[in-house]
Ligand SMILES: [Zn+2]
């Protein structure tokens with residue numbers, strides 16, 4: 055069973071870190087070094103653990119599901135109206151044909167990962183369920199992961215699109231009382247799907263998956279800055295695990311865009327590694343910086359206006375352009391340029407009115423997040439001094455890892471992802487509001503906070519957006 059990766063571990067992790075991921079074989083090697091492993095990390099000194107034990111993405115994979123499911127297990131297959139037709143029915147029928155006890159549930163579309171939907175699923179979850187099988191994309195996966203974790207039941211993820219990196223992650227993105235939260239969860243015990251299934255997903259979902267994957271370039275920079283500024287634990291492994299995707303050229307991206315099963319499978323394998331990177335980190339930090347906050351902010355706006363938001367990855371792609379432009383401007387500054395914005399000195403307690411206007415009944419929850427990282431005038435000055443003392447070294451490190459905005463745009467374009475907020479139905483005023491306010495919704499420190507700390511925001515907002523190549527005047 056050479057395919058049952060994680061069962062045979064024969065080489066050191068150090069070698070894995072240096073493996074060339076360009077070839078599929080090397081990628082499988084990486085998986086075999088990670089899955090089901092617990093080890094002390096040479097890089098960061100912490101212990102890492104990847105509970106997910108197997109990943110199987112190949113034709114006829116579903117026929118092999120039986121080997122991962124005990125004969126007497128009570129199974130619960132969950133899909134939505136679309137993914138049931140794509141793969142859910144086939145998975146459930148295959149299990150039933152083997153004599154296993156299978157219940158199924160088909161959730162209505164469009165599906166959203168809210169506390170209300172999680173409750174709906176939970177109410178239909180029988181106590182005797184021993185294993186859940188989530189057949190669907192990111193939203194469905196997050197709902198099942200969350201409820202399964204709450205109930206202490208293991209689950210298998212069956213992705214139906216290469217659209218997000220959340221399948222293998224230890225968190226679920228859930229909107230709780232209107233606020234987007236990342237809830238800690240248990241990752242799936244295994245991941246299984248077939249190339250033809252994910253290649254048949256809508257092309258926009260695949261494009262979104264690529265955009266989500268490539269946000270790691272900038273999310274990792276945010277994480278590094280957080281380590282330097284706040285001594286947060288940092289490990290370079292998660293970023294390195296997906297670095298091979300940086301080398302996909304435009305022609306390869308066009309293959310992804312056209313739904314080529316091999317290319318889309320490789321994208322999914324990269325996304326699964328990215329999710330494992332979060333498991334290694336023990337948080338979403340390697341995958342979710344300021345660019346994700348913009349997307350979460352738009353999700354919140356959409357919910358408030360009772361409309362369906364654009365795809366997560368597509369929003370993240372726009373957010374990544376913004377974050378890259380902010381880094382560009384930051385790296386072009388000298389400490390002598392840095393200054394406090396007058397508004398920053400106002401303590402959160404004095405901002406309740408504007409928060410209430412922006413977030414309605416969610417204002418208090420958002421305020422708690424913002425207040426956790428707000429800096430008084432004195433503390434902000436001390437942080438700027440710390441940055442200034444290290445600026446030459448930090449700038450050099452960041453510069454060497456920063457892709458250009460133009461390059462990122464070309465990649466998004468080649469894969470068929472959005473390169474302007476208007477393509478996603480996000481008007482210019484909502485784009486501007488997100489850049490100025492998205493940092494308020496989560497306590498994590500990102501480039502959005504650094505930009506305020508040194509005075510790039512709010513002053514140079516228009517310049518940021520022009521750098522992204524967005525049309526800032528109505529046409
Ligand atoms: Zn580490």
Ligand SMILES: [Zn+2]
Pocket residue numbers: 218219266341346366367370
């Ligand atoms: Zn994401």
